[in-house]
Amino acid sequence: MIVSALRWVGGIDGYLEIVDQRRLPGEFVKLQCRTVEQVFDAIKTLAVRGAPALGVAAAYGLVLALQELTGDVGVERALQQCARACDYLASSRPTAVNLFRALDRVKSEAERFAAANNNAATEQLRQAVLDEANAICAEDEQLCRRIGQNGEPFIKDGAAVLTHCNAGALATAGQGTALSVLFEAHKKGKRFRVYADETRPLLQGSRLTAWELLQAGIDVTVVCDNMAGWLMKQGKVDLVITGADRIAANGDTANKIGTYSLSVLAKAHGIPFYVAAPSSTFDLDIETGEQIPIEERDADELRFVGDGQVAPEGVDVYNPAFDVTPAENITTIITDRGIIESPSRATVAQHFK
Secondary structure, X not given: OOOOOEEEEOOOOOEEEEEOOOOOOOOOOEEEEOOHHHHHHHHHOOOOOOHHHHHHHHHHHHHHHHHOOOOOOOHHHHHHHHHHHHHHHHOOOOOOHXXXXXXXXXXXXXXXXXXXXXXOOHHHHHHHHHHHHHHHHHHHXXXXXXXXXXXXXXXXXXXXXXXXOOOEHHHOOOOEXXXXXXXXXXXXXXXXXXXXXXXXXXXXXXXXXXXXXXXXXXXXXXXXXXXXXXXXXXXXXXXEEEOOOEEEOOOOEEEEOOHHHHHHHHHHOOOOEEEXXXXXXXXXXXOOHHHXXXXXXXXXXXXXXXOEEOOOOOOOOOOEOEEEEOHHHOOEEEEOOEEXXXXXXXXXXXXXX
16 A cells, blocks of 8 residues: 555645644544645644655645635735745745745746736636646656656665665655655565665654555565664665755755765665655756755754653754765666766756756
8 A cells, every 4th residue: 555645635625635744653644734824834843744745735735825815806916825825835844845846836827827817716716726736746646656667677676775764655746756666666576675764863764664665565674774884784785765855956965864874875885876856856956965955953853752852951952854965976866757877967967958
């Protein structure tokens, strides 16, 4: 079973349903987001997470923002409401480019529709916004499947795969990015083992990735983040595969904190390091990873594990949510368009030519 992280229920007066990932694996609970504020909170608190899923959720957040308008207020006022909601949702999390791209895309479609239909009713504009959000969701499903199909040949029968954080169906509107590669290999009957880094501090690997792979019937073992190097030293890892939250024009890749360390370890042990991501995760306006904004999160994510305090009260904490893996540490980037071997400014540009 591959779980759907989120879906829109109903028409222009519908709501966004999401799996509350804060409560997995202990509880499987779905939230109904009926306001743009609820979508903001779900994004900010990681009830919904993963770059592609954030883009889809934000797009539907604009649909909910327009529900606040009563009666036919005119397209100009509706566009103003849409623009305010875009700014609001864009302030939720800074690193995943999909969120900003989805907001810009829906806003641009609303503006295009308004310009082409001067006398349109507010309800018609709301429908155009919903249609665009639905299109983003449907496209992500297709992109995920193609990423899996393009990456599946890298998974050999009997291989041992190490992954970090969660890049599965819970992070997208489809079957994931890095995990989509594993799901496609599994469909073809390949037998392989996955080591899932627990991924401190929020344990997305042990809580979410391990849960997803178990649901799919894939052999998975949870390991502490600091075990990865020893696993490689023992010859127990054949390849590493992760997702991405933003990829610069030269191939530098931002992903969950700890990914950079894995890339260094993999390079030191001669192990291929793969990144799987949709083309929408590339930010070609950013030259290198140094320009990618890195979110720093609440210190209590490190001071506590659940309700248990694990660090002294008042101690200083540094808690970046992401790090940047340089392109030279990446063997191949797998996208919906194909693969980028030895990513660099030239190979990324050629990929998108």
